[in-house]
Each structure stands twice: as C-alpha cells, then as structure tokens.
Amino acid sequence: MKAMRRLAWLWVVLLAGAGLAGANSIDKILTYKSVGGVEASPDGRWVAFTAAAADLDENAMNSDVWVIELQTGRSYQLTRGAKRDNDPKWSPDGRRLAFLSDRGGKVNLWLISPDGGEAEAATKFEKMSVASYEWLPDGSGFVFTAADPATPEEEKRKKDKNDPILVDKEFKFARLYQFKLGDKEPAKLTKEDYHVASFDVSPDGKWVAFSAQPTPKVPDFTRSDVKVLELSTGTVRSVVARAGQDTAPRFSPDGQWLAFVSSFGxxxxxxxxxxxxxxxxxxxxxxxxxxxxESVGGFGGGGHRWSVDGQWIYFTAGQGVSDRLFRIQVASGRSEAVTDHDRMKVCHDYDFGPKGSVLLALSDPHTPAEVYRLDANAGLRKLTSVNASFENTAPTTELLRYRSPDGFDLEGLVVKPRNYEKGKRYPLLVIVHGGPAGVFNYAFTPRRGAYPVHAFAEQGYVIFLPNPRGSGNYGEKFRQANFKDWGYGDYRDIMQGVDELIQQGVADPERMGEMGWSYGGYMTSWIVTQTDRFKAVSMGAGLSNLISMYGVTDIPEFSEAYFGGPPWQDMQG
Known part of the structure; x- marks a missing residue:
C-alpha cells in the first residue's frame, strides 16, 4: 500500500512538478470505499454489505460490515476497527449476522445482531484461519474451509529459524470442516489430500457440493473437479471429473441440480x-x-445464483466496458440482461431482495459505488451514501471507439480534467492494463491499481486507458487475438488510439507519457523499443524477459497458454 502511494506521488511530482490539493488529492483518493458482499436477510428486512478502504497506518485494506434497514432506508456501519471484517451472511432465521474477521489474529467467524452491540466470536481457532463458510440450513452451525495448520515440526523449525520454503512440498490444503455453535473444535470433513476451492451446502443440509483441485498451486485451478459429500456419513463421491476447470457448484432451491462453472475440458x-x-x-x-x-462470473468463475423458483440462474459477466447482471433460463439456455440500468455501469455484486427486487452494488465513471434496489415498477433507487464525499468530484470519462486496419472493433476510456476546454491540446498519459486479459471498465475508479487517475486529471492531464486485442469482456476470439503476438497487434491498437486522440485535437503529441503494471509493464518495456514518442514511461512489475519469466514464475502454464508451449520449442514465437 505504501509502495503504491509512493509510486503515485512520484508520477505526480515528476510529471506535474507540483503536489496535490483539491477534490482528488492522493490522500483523498485512498479513502474511497469499494462496496461488495451484498447479502439480503431471509425475512427481507435487512441488507448487509461491506465497504473497504485503505488503512495507511496498518498498510492494509480495511473493510467493515454495514447494514441497511429496508423499511426505513436507514444504513449504518455495524463493525469498526483496524482489522478486516468481511463476507457477511445472515443466519437462516435472520436474527444474527455472521462475518469473517482477523481481529485477534487468525481469521475466525464472528456473530453480531443487526441492531448493533458487540460482536462475539463463534469460533476461536488459534492455529488456522477460516477462508470461506456457509451456514447450515437449520442455523446450528457452519461448514467452512481452512488451510492445514502448521505441524509441531514446522512450528519448531520456524522457532529455530530453520524455515526454508520447500517448493512443491508440504502443501497446505484447504479442507472442509463442520462446526456446531457451542463446540470448541470443528469436525474435519475432507481428509484426502486435495485442495477445496469452493463449496455449497444443500437446502436440506444433508450434502455439501464442492470443487477440488490436486494442490493449492495456482495453475491447478484448471484441474478442478466437482464432488459431493454426505454430511451424515462423510462419504465423498465424484460428480464431474474431467480435464479442465469445473468449479463453484451451487445447489438449486429443490436440491435436485448443481450449477457450476466449467472450461469444458x-x-x-x-x-x-x-x-x-x-x-x-x-x-x-x-x-x-x-x-x-464471455466468461461467466469473470476469470475463475463463480457468483452465480439460482432464482427462487429454480427456473433461472443469475450471473455477472463483462460486456465491453460494462460488467452487467444477466440471467439464463435453465430449460432453454436463453440468456438476457436483467436490466438496462447497468448498461454503462459496473455491477460489483448483487443479491435478491424482497418482493422480486434485486439489490445491486453499482458504479460508473462519474458515480461512486453504492448499493441500489431495483424493482420492476419503481425502477432503480439508491440505498446508501458511503461514498458521498466523492459525489460530483470525478473527472469526465468518455468512451473512444475505433477500428483496427485488420478489422477489430476497439474501445478505450478517455479521462479528461473537469475543466476540460475543447480545442486545447493536453498532455497525455497512456496506462496499459495487466492480464493481458484485464480490462479497463466503467467503474468509478479514482485509482487504477498503482495509478491515481483522478489525481492525474486534476493536474491537467488527459488519460487514455485502452483495451487492445487480448483484453477481457469482448468475447473469446478477441481475448485470444494476441496469441503468439504480444507487442505486435496490441501495440498497434494502443498507438492507433493515441493517434485518434491527437487527430481529434485532444492530445499534445509533444507531451506524452506511458505506464503499465504486469502485462502493462511488459508493454511499457516493449513500447520504448518501438517508438520515442513518449517523453517518460514507468514499468511496474513488468515482464522484461519472457524466457526468464517462464523459468522463475509459479505459473509457467500461463505463458504456454499464450505462446503454445515452453519457450525453447519456438524461440521466435
């Protein structure tokens, strides 16, 4: 966090030659709250959500649980403190709210009343942290996942400072546990050595569906399978076992079906x-x-929910610069957008509210993230104001559309100062996103990664955020269009956007800078070998040598996916 803040300040000082003040100072930007974890109570009275912002003293992101009382419209902060309180879930009777918190050291489950008061620890684990959880349908306890705790031998080695990291050895598998309220210790449900990535409890409380991969290693997400576990006997059986990713199973309301995300082998x-x-x-x-x-639920999948009647499954997916809420009919496979209200917005999270309503966490470039209620007749209504101090502070963001000579329809965001004057040329900053399957979307984002975009605009810069070929949200063909082509077609896409802004009289060709993080850093290092048009560049966490990256990264399979195999098989690829 502090490193990002220093980098942001460095850019402003080097490029603007001055410190910051005003509505979009860096200190102000770091107070912006990202909103998520939207969860409606079973009785439809309450909505819980989380708001997270930077805590510079702790050098971490701090999140708290908030609650909305739907009948009165009152919203208020339920938890406070310097630790992370997140993932709120209502008890089946709606009387208590569970959440995860690292207050006290390890991440444990805590309980609190929506009316307020002190939270109480439901679990008091000292050697392991809860990663994810679900209530048992009868409210008697939870099913949760946690990684294996350190063994006595490992603790002794750590105490003796004899703690080398053994690569691909001594994996800490995430396992399923069951915990009954009032007990001290949980019951371990999965004892075999595989890593539980996601799970769901059946509506009758008899089964747990889960996805398991061979190890916790990142590349093994592409080797996950779906299994079910019978809680009464502990018996595990395979449901879907094949190559590729099969993950995030969720039971239908009648328990007769599982919906899950798959890469189809x-x-x-x-x-x-x-x-x-x-x-x-x-x-x-x-x-x-x-x-x-497009990918359901984004990279890694998940976030889908069955409708109450089991006829539809809701999910979020990218669509150009928007992230929208869709639903798909189970019987026919027909999909549709749920509402036009998110056409040029980003849906950060959602849940079903009372009387057929949908609760949405939404933002757009000019409107900070808040929780809304969508009713069929009443339309969209804002329920919260956690980011009220950011209202009417954003620079102007416009969508630039252009077409590449080889036929790709391209988009990019153009952020302009609030006092932008048409006909005046401005210094231009180009930021390249990571991924390369990342995307610059229409979210309210004062800070794009390490880069304080709103602060740059306040200092008089125009910022170009291109989505070149290889970006997400534009379909599979577009996402795979940079196969064996990093730095060629994507570079031309970026520079064509720059030329469009110069031709429109927006950008000053003599005052341009460029920056990028991860794959964006790779493009930065590539760009300086292709052109001298930029006066300054900054490569963040960049990939300056793809061959050495393959040898030292923990995800060499990622490189193989883009270049067709190990680098020694095709040194020119």
Whole structure:
C-alpha cells in the first residue's frame, strides 16, 4: 500500500512538478470505499454489505460490515476497527449476522445482531484461519474451509529459524470442516489430500457440493473437479471429473441440480468459462451458456445464483466496458440482461431482495459505488451514501471507439480534467492494463491499481486507458487475438488510439507519457523499443524477459497458454 502511494506521488511530482490539493488529492483518493458482499436477510428486512478502504497506518485494506434497514432506508456501519471484517451472511432465521474477521489474529467467524452491540466470536481457532463458510440450513452451525495448520515440526523449525520454503512440498490444503455453535473444535470433513476451492451446502443440509483441485498451486485451478459429500456419513463421491476447470457448484432451491462453472475440458487460461448444470448423481450434464460469448462470473468463475423458483440462474459477466447482471433460463439456455440500468455501469455484486427486487452494488465513471434496489415498477433507487464525499468530484470519462486496419472493433476510456476546454491540446498519459486479459471498465475508479487517475486529471492531464486485442469482456476470439503476438497487434491498437486522440485535437503529441503494471509493464518495456514518442514511461512489475519469466514464475502454464508451449520449442514465437 505504501509502495503504491509512493509510486503515485512520484508520477505526480515528476510529471506535474507540483503536489496535490483539491477534490482528488492522493490522500483523498485512498479513502474511497469499494462496496461488495451484498447479502439480503431471509425475512427481507435487512441488507448487509461491506465497504473497504485503505488503512495507511496498518498498510492494509480495511473493510467493515454495514447494514441497511429496508423499511426505513436507514444504513449504518455495524463493525469498526483496524482489522478486516468481511463476507457477511445472515443466519437462516435472520436474527444474527455472521462475518469473517482477523481481529485477534487468525481469521475466525464472528456473530453480531443487526441492531448493533458487540460482536462475539463463534469460533476461536488459534492455529488456522477460516477462508470461506456457509451456514447450515437449520442455523446450528457452519461448514467452512481452512488451510492445514502448521505441524509441531514446522512450528519448531520456524522457532529455530530453520524455515526454508520447500517448493512443491508440504502443501497446505484447504479442507472442509463442520462446526456446531457451542463446540470448541470443528469436525474435519475432507481428509484426502486435495485442495477445496469452493463449496455449497444443500437446502436440506444433508450434502455439501464442492470443487477440488490436486494442490493449492495456482495453475491447478484448471484441474478442478466437482464432488459431493454426505454430511451424515462423510462419504465423498465424484460428480464431474474431467480435464479442465469445473468449479463453484451451487445447489438449486429443490436440491435436485448443481450449477457450476466449467472450461469444458480445456486446460487453457484464455477461453470462455461456461455455466453448466448437472444432477448430484452425475447425470444430466449440460452446458447452459454455450452461446454466451464471455466468461461467466469473470476469470475463475463463480457468483452465480439460482432464482427462487429454480427456473433461472443469475450471473455477472463483462460486456465491453460494462460488467452487467444477466440471467439464463435453465430449460432453454436463453440468456438476457436483467436490466438496462447497468448498461454503462459496473455491477460489483448483487443479491435478491424482497418482493422480486434485486439489490445491486453499482458504479460508473462519474458515480461512486453504492448499493441500489431495483424493482420492476419503481425502477432503480439508491440505498446508501458511503461514498458521498466523492459525489460530483470525478473527472469526465468518455468512451473512444475505433477500428483496427485488420478489422477489430476497439474501445478505450478517455479521462479528461473537469475543466476540460475543447480545442486545447493536453498532455497525455497512456496506462496499459495487466492480464493481458484485464480490462479497463466503467467503474468509478479514482485509482487504477498503482495509478491515481483522478489525481492525474486534476493536474491537467488527459488519460487514455485502452483495451487492445487480448483484453477481457469482448468475447473469446478477441481475448485470444494476441496469441503468439504480444507487442505486435496490441501495440498497434494502443498507438492507433493515441493517434485518434491527437487527430481529434485532444492530445499534445509533444507531451506524452506511458505506464503499465504486469502485462502493462511488459508493454511499457516493449513500447520504448518501438517508438520515442513518449517523453517518460514507468514499468511496474513488468515482464522484461519472457524466457526468464517462464523459468522463475509459479505459473509457467500461463505463458504456454499464450505462446503454445515452453519457450525453447519456438524461440521466435
């Protein structure tokens, strides 16, 4: 956090030659709260959500739980402190709210009343941290995941400072546990050595569906399978076992189906992930979203929910610069956008509210993130004001559309100072996103990673945020268009956007800078070998040598997905 702040200040000092003041100072930007974790109570009275902001004293992101009382419209902060309180979930009777917190050291489950008061620890684990959890349907306790705690031998080695890291050895597997309120210790449910990535408890409380991968290593997400566990016996059986990613299973309301995200047997990192359904006995396997040309739930999938009647499955997905809420009909596979209200916005999270309403965390470039209620008749209504201090402070963001000579429709965001004067040329900063399957979307984002975009605009810069070929949110073909082509087509896409802004009279060709993080850093190092048009550049966490990266990274499979194999197989690729 402090490193990002220093980098942001460095850019402003080097390029602007002055410190910051006003509505978009760096200190102000770091107080912006990202909103998520939207969770409606079963009785429809309350909505819980989380708001997270930077804590410079702790050098960390701090999050707190907030609550909305729907009948009165009152919203208020429920938890406070310097630690992270997140992932709120209502008890089945709606009387208590559970959440995860690292107050006290390890991450444990805590309980609090929506009316306020002191939170109480539901679990008091001293050697392991809860990673994810679900209430048991009868409210008697939880099913949760936690990584293996350190063994006595490992603790002794650490105490003796004899603690080398053994690569690909001594994995800490995430396992399933069951914990009953009032107990001191949980019951371990999965004892085999595989890593539980996600899970769901059946509506009748008899089964747990989960996805498991061979190890916690990042590349093994492409080798995950779906299993079910019977809580009464501990018996585990396979439901979907095949190559590729099969993850995030969720039971239908009647418990007869599982919806999950799958890469359809592919081990690559670049293709679409689809929404599938299957019965818990493994029959009826079907791809619902085969005709939907984008990854369901984004990279890694998840976040899908069954409708109350089990006829639809809701999910979020990128669509150009927007991230929207969609639903797909289980019987037909027909998909549709739920509302036009998010057409040029970003849906950060959602849940179902009372009387058929939908609760949404939304933002757009000029409107900070808040929680809204969408009703069929009443339309969209804002419920919170946690980012009120950011209202009417944003610079102007416009969408630039242009077409590449080889036929790709391209987009990028152009951020202009609030006092922008048409006809005047401005110094231009180009920021390249990471990924390369990242995307610059229409979220309210004062800080894009390490870069304080709103602060740059306040200092009189125009900022160009291109989505060149290889970016996400534009379908599988576009996402794979930079295969064996990093630095060629994507570079031309970026520079064509720059030329468009110069031709429009927006950018001053004599005053341009460029920066990027990760893959954006790679493009920065590439750009300086191709042109001298930029007066200054900054490479952040960049990949300056793809061959050495393959040898030292923990995700060499990522490089193989983009370049067709290890570098020694095709040194020119």
């Amino acid at each position: 592919r081990n690559d990192w670049t293709g679409n992930s689809n929404l599938w359904v299957v019965k818990p006995d493994g029959s009826g396997l079907r791809n619902l979203s085969e005709l939907f040309d």
